[in-house]
Amino acid sequence: MPNTVHIRTPKRVPDNLATLIPVNVSRSDQKERTRRAILDAALRLTEDTGLAGLSLRQVAKEVGIVPTAFYRHFDSIDQLGLALVEESFGSLRAMIRDVRQGSPSLGQIVDSSVSVLSQHVRDERAHFGFIAREKSGGSPVVRDAVRREFQLFERELATDLARLPMEHWSTEDLRILSNLIVGSMIATSEEILAAEPRDLPDITHRARTQLLMVIVGALNWKSSASH
Amino acid sequence: MPNTVHIRTPKRVPDNLATLIPVNVSRSDQKERTRRAILDAALRLTEDTGLAGLSLRQVAKEVGIVPTAFYRHFDSIDQLGLALVEESFGSLRAMIRDVRQGSPSLGQIVDSSVSVLSQHVRDERAHFGFIAREKSGGSPVVRDAVRREFQLFERELATDLARLPMEHWSTEDLRILSNLIVGSMIATSEEILAAEPRDLPDITHRARTQLLMVIVGALNWKSSASH
């Protein structure tokens, strides 16, 4: 059941309006539609095989175009991969924005972080799965892109942490802490992706506890180290 | 430069000794040699492409046998993958044995754990890389095998932790803690694998700090929770 998209002439645009405002209809946005269809198809097909096992012909068939038409949109599968990395981290950043909404007590931050993470992983399953897979995946270009994004992420979390009442932390220690937290969150995401729905409460409870342990640990570790 | 192994008749065994003790020479151990060569070749080739991108013909060429001969040793690439999982976790368990050698103060446990991990990851680079890749890899069979091994691992660590002076911890809390620790160690391993040698001291220092944070956190979290 291909996702057919290439209806050559989908609709005649009424001239009266179309000429006034350049409604960006038809040609350019038909291209955009196809591009989206390719990204969606790739995201779906990658679920089984990873980007490495994705073939241009599979994608084309799924989208409903001829193989060669793929090149009108991407130079290579790697470029497709990079576009998916960008898109996937887009939804991850959207998630962070949700977490930042209101930052009350520390306990509440932990609670909302974990529940927002859990919700987003399920909502954007395909994106999170893609990231998890390609983080250690076959294509060096894509793999490195994913890792760079995570490092960026880690840095952002570090500056966020600096705003919390954990005074006198060196930037290095903040990086170490945020590296630990990001790592745990990645692990949790992967567990959520792999788990059956009924195990979800256990996982979120565990993630909450772990995040709390880490924070409590960081605070006490610091005070015990700089006595 | 194939790893040629198929010298049909490598050596005539001197009858005098060979007949006394069944030295298990030639046929059965020639098979074993080839099997090993296949495993080694697969481990090397997988480094670039992942198990998903590994072809039976590549392996055969690398080993120096004809493609069809592969089937004398494995039913499928998946079976090869499972053998590699087993082997890779073998070296991981060897590592743990090293860590357990002498368990003095808590600070020393942390130090030796991290340095042993760091050393082993570099010594058994191929094995650790394989595990990291296939943990989210393309083949469900192999992927699940890796995850099952990690769960086993986590359980073992939990029982180890139970022997430490952290009394009155519920088994659930121990599982949560060991899940956190195993997760951090996986993340650290992946960072070591991806890092250049000169960044290694930073990474081990970070890992040490994180492990300490986690332990301090776990202890304080527990005492604050069960006040």
Next chain:
DNA sequence: AGTTTCAGTGTACGCACGTTCACTGAAAGG
């Protein structure tokens, strides 16, 4: 000495792959 076993051979098959190239025909634009 005669028979069986079996790791490795060699050919041949059909299939999916990426990429090339010249093409078509509707949309965009002067």
Next chain:
DNA sequence: CCTTTCAGTGAACGTGCGTACACTGAAACT
């Protein structure tokens, strides 16, 4: 209205793949 642009077409290519099948010849067994 007439020209240009360009997303999608369709045939053709060379390559590497997994697997089938009948085989060989030395090692192992009786």
